[in-house]
Amino acid sequence: MTQKDVAARLRALRSEMEKHQLDAWVLPSSDPHNSEYMPLRWKVRQFMSGFTASVSTMVVFKDAAYVWADGRYWLQAEQELAGTEIQIVYLGQPDVLPWNQWLVEQLPEGASLGFYGATMMVKAVADIEDQLKSKRISVHTEQDLTDAVWLDRPGFPMAPVFAHSLAYAGKSALEKLNGVRAEMRTVKAQAHVLNALDDIGYLLNLRGTDVPTSPYFHAYLVVTEEAASLYAHTQRFSAHILEGLKQQGVEVRPYEIFFDDLKALAGQAVWVDPAQSNLLTFKQLRSFNCRLIEKRAPSIAMKAVKNSVEIDNWKSCFVRDGVAMIQFLNWFYKNVGSGNLTERIVSDQIDGQRAKVNLFRGLSFTTIPAYGSNAAMMHYGLKEGVETPVKPQGFFLLDSGGQYDDGTTDITRTLVCGPCTDEQKRHFTLVLKGMLRLSAAIFMQGTRGLQLDILARQALWNEGVNYACGTGHGVGYFNNVHEGPHSISVGLIDQAIVPGMVVTNEPGVYLSGRYGIRIENILLCKEHCATEHGKFYQFEAMTLCPIDTRVVQKDLLGVEETASLNAYHAVVFQKLSPHLQGEDLQFLEEACRAI
DSSP: OOHHHHHHHHHHHHHHHHHTTOSEEEEOSOOTTOOSSOOGGGOHHHHHHOOOOSSOEEEEESSOEEEEEOGGGHHHHHHHTTTSSOEEEEBTBTTOOOHHHHHHHHSOTTOEEEOOGGGSBHHHHHTTHHHHHHTTOEEEOSOOTHHHHOTTOOOOOOOOOEEOOHHHHSSOHHHHHHHHHHHHHHTTOSEEEEOOHHHHHHHHTEEOOSSSSSOOOOOEEEEESSOEEEEEOGGGSOHHHHHHHHHTTEEEEEGGGHHHHGGGGTTSEEEEOTTTSBHHHHHHHHHTTOEEEEOOOHHHHHHHSOOHHHHHHHHHHHHHHHHHHHHHHHHHHHHGGGSOOBHHHHHHHHHHHHHTSTTEEEESSOOEEEEGGGGGSTTOOOOTTOOOBOOSSSEEEEEEOEEETTEEOOEEEEEEOSOOOHHHHHHHHHHHHHHHHHHTOEEETTOBHHHHHHHHHHHHHTTTOOOSSOSEEEOOSSSOSSEEEEEESSSOOOOBOOTTOEEEEOOEEEETTTEEEEOBEEEEEEEEEEETTEEEEEEEEOOOOOOOOTTOOGGGSOHHHHHHHHHHHHHHHHHHGGGOOHHHHHHHHHHTOOO
8 A cells, every 4th residue: 555545545534534523533453343353344444554463553633643553563563654644652662551541631622532333342442431421522433434435345255154063173052052051140141242253153163264364254143041143144154054053042143133133132131241342232232221241251261271172183283284384394494595485485385385284274364474684573474566585594484374174273483594693593592491481381270371471581581682572372273363361471361371271382582673583382281280289280382393493502591491392392203203204204303303
């Protein structure tokens, strides 16, 4: 998108704001279902600004425009917004307020604020509700002004919805729905309304292809004690799937009538999750005099703790994904010295390698193939028409993953392309050191991710180095690659990590204009022991892929860390070697050699 495009779109939006007498308009990075990854239809902030980050919020005034970017996207924002009038707000820096708190401070008394209520989650407004009232700021949520500006706006995706087999899911939809109903009874809820697409797909063992990287479809779900209503585009369902849903007490109704149908819940006690539900859902329920029980959806915890069938399947998935990675790595290291590689060629190679894997359904996110200074941008992406060569020196950071019927993968490896500086070697080793420390953690029942985060950062902090993002996120099972409610980060998230949860372990170093390093595995939490002091848990690495050890400064690793690395590589070789042969097997053997 050009600077002229951005200017023209902002002029058109401000014209609409003037028609509706609005002082400010907010463009969030969300759809009506609070999805992380969305079809193009809902990428309104990207359309308006040209800023392609997956998470950001834009605020447009009559004479100014702002975009909030957290530490993952600062460099990207500076590049993509250069030359436009849009100002960057560096979220995460001292004294920088979130967009909603900043906005309510900036708006004058009696101002008019607008956003499309279906794409704004309740919590964002609830956090500033008192200030809005005290300043007599009116809020307008019914119109979607983007429609008038985005003349060729894409429609809803309509590819068929498909079943996620019980052989992979481990529990039927009815079992899962009855689990929700049991939780509903504990809070005396007569109905539960869900907006979140990953939760809906999980509960009903259904998947879709509405976005390339997340296997869900547009829908709402209403669960009562006796039945469940799925609101979706009905033409997307086969007769076989409709019959299967009917047998489990689920009726499929048109997506478009969801808001009108909420009147059937009039006067009832309805459980809604304010962090996941859009504002229009809340407004409708309140207009029908429902008693709202505002509480985290029970499906969030249910899907976060994987059952034994899911875990067993997932381990098989990691073997196949690991084999694809070995075949890719063997190709990469044979070709990196040729001078013919580009980031795009490398990205196409790993994507193509995964596409050959059995049960593959697509990528779990757009591959990040970052050479040299590009890797300093945590969520770097390829740009059309830009071909960055990969030189036989320094680092190449590759963050990639796949969606399979039996699991979701997310792996980052920093690959040594050739000679590296002493500083690069030291930083690589410190990142590895933190990654190994966290992998080897043994922790008590009730431990939060905040308490574990220091294990990944301490070696870097000792030398005055930090990374401006979390250390780990939950991962869905053939679902969203980023999944809550748990994480490992410096932020306080009041959710204990429990057996059955999986979480990434991905410390890094990002030096603007120079290089980036990240090493990432997915870990499974499982029981370690129980003593008179309580229960203790540990992690098991599910990701199976060697780490490039050629630049490791061995004197920086402790005895236990070296043993942990060698033990990990021994497992990788044991699990992957039966599935490889020839040069690929030779490469694996060399890559897994003990240091």
